[in-house]
Amino acid sequence: MxxxxxxxxxxxxxxxxxxxxxxxxxxxxxxxxxxxxxxxxxxxxxxxxxxxxxxxxxxxxxxxxxxxxxxxxxxxxLFEFTVLHEFGHIFGLDHEHQHPEADIPWNDRAMQYYARELGGASEEEVRKQVFNKRPSADLVNIGYDPHSVMHYPVEPFLTTNGWRVGINAELSEKDLSFMREAYPH
Ligand SMILES: [Zn+2]
Structure with a gap:
């Protein structure tokens, strides 16, 4: 450090x-x-x-x-969530909200919201970081997990039906399973 x-x-x-x-x-x-x-x-x-x-x-x-x-x-x-999330990337974990099986009912306010949240990001950048699903072929996929620390919080006003994900500030069971699968003894 x-x-x-x-x-x-x-x-x-x-x-x-x-x-x-x-x-x-x-x-x-x-x-x-x-x-x-x-x-x-x-x-x-x-x-x-x-x-x-x-x-x-x-x-x-x-x-x-x-x-x-x-x-x-x-x-x-957002301290605990962010530190865990960024270390997750280092261990090879990708964004859970972009999981091939994620089906988040984003509404049309979401693009503008995340562009601002990501420090004035372009629409292309927001799609890359938030909306685009990852191609299944490149992933070790153990199933979509809305409790993963790799999932961005989703505010209910960003979805068409009030669906939400809170701040996942602890590692989920599936986060830990992934680690055991990716780095076995
Ligand atoms: Zn991330």
Whole structure:
């Protein structure tokens, strides 16, 4: 980690590790000295980080530094969700709301809403991050899970029938099953 208060860094590490600790996946994670450029996951956190983002799976190994940006702090509503979600991407998990079996009844306000939420993203970018379903062929698919931490919250005013997903701030049973399947002993 390149910056940040110790309490924040310790909490980020604990949340990241919980993917492994709770699932028993065959992965090893250890925290090294700050600014160790040989680290595979190189984190910039609040207050320097201005957005949340990372790379999918082993793409992180070909990325510059930092390769994980986390702009929230403990106490903020989306902190746990965001840290777990971004680490999920690093472990190779894709967006659950874009699961081939997801059938979210988006209404016509949703595009504009997510464009703003994603910091003024283009329609193409919003489709890529939120609406387009992933091609099944590229996925390890264990079934759609609206409780996954990889699912964006869905506000009821963005769907045609008030359907919603809250802030999934804990790893779901299926999140943990996926880890065991992807990283077996
Ligand atoms: Zn994401």
């Amino acid at each position: 390149s910056n940040g208060r110790e309490a924040l860094k310790a909490r980020i590490y604990e949340l990241g590790r919980s993917w492994i600790d709770l699932s028993g996946a065959n992965l090893l994670m250890e925290r090294v000295e700050d600014n160790d450029q040989s680290a595979e996951i190189r984190i910039c956190c609040a207050p320097e980080a201005y957005l949340n983002g990372t790379h999918l799976g082993t793409n992180i190994l070909e990325s510059g530094s930092p390769n994980l940006m986390l702009c929230f702090e403990p106490g903020e509503e």
